[in-house]
């Protein structure tokens with residue numbers, strides 16, 4: 001995929017601002033003024049840590065059209081970071097470039113673990129945070145579709161955030177998505193070890209041609225981003 005398609009264009013940013021105003025208005029009207037946030041005190045005003053999965057020599061999954069997961073992940077986190085910052089959230093991104101996060105000089109064979117450890121370290125650096133990892137799915141059956149959300153079992157709020165994301169995506173974009181949120185096991189290192197609320201969002205299946213094409217469409221990614229933004233804003237209060 002050409003690099004220029006991976007980043008939000010000026011026009012898209014303008015559209016994002018317009019859509020953000022709409023979502024914010026609905027959020028304020030329908031939520032902040034009518035009900036107190038239901039999440040625990042510890043996550044009322046969290047730093048939002050956005051984690052674009054993979055990077056550098058680790059491309060992640062390859063789409064049916066050749067797109068690399070790492071690039072779509074980064075495009076999603078950058079768009080979501082922009083929205084959240086516009087709304088007043090404090091946002092930290094684990095990566096803003098095409099690279100893994102292992103320390104310089106890490107030996108071959110230890111790079112993946114070094115990368116994961118450094119991503120996890122963000123949750124330790126920001127104890128009052130929500131960790132949102134963005135990935136794309138793949139499966140041998142080329143008809144699988146839809147967002148799938150995983151949650152860490154170490155903090156009760158993780159499940160609340162996962163539920164909010166899954167239901168916002170279903171309500172706004174994927175009415176036929178009947179996937180249930182899933183508790184992460186030891187196979188998802190960061191969610192297994194994070195002490196803070198943490199979720200991992202598989203945004204769709206790159207192994208399914210139609211969904212792969214959708215995920216390559218900046219406008220679709222923006223719609224997805226808005227659903228994620230709505231879910232996060234439902235379960236948190238803006239920092240004061």
Ligand SMILES: [Zn+2]
Nearest residue numbers: 053060135136
């Ligand atoms: Zn991945």
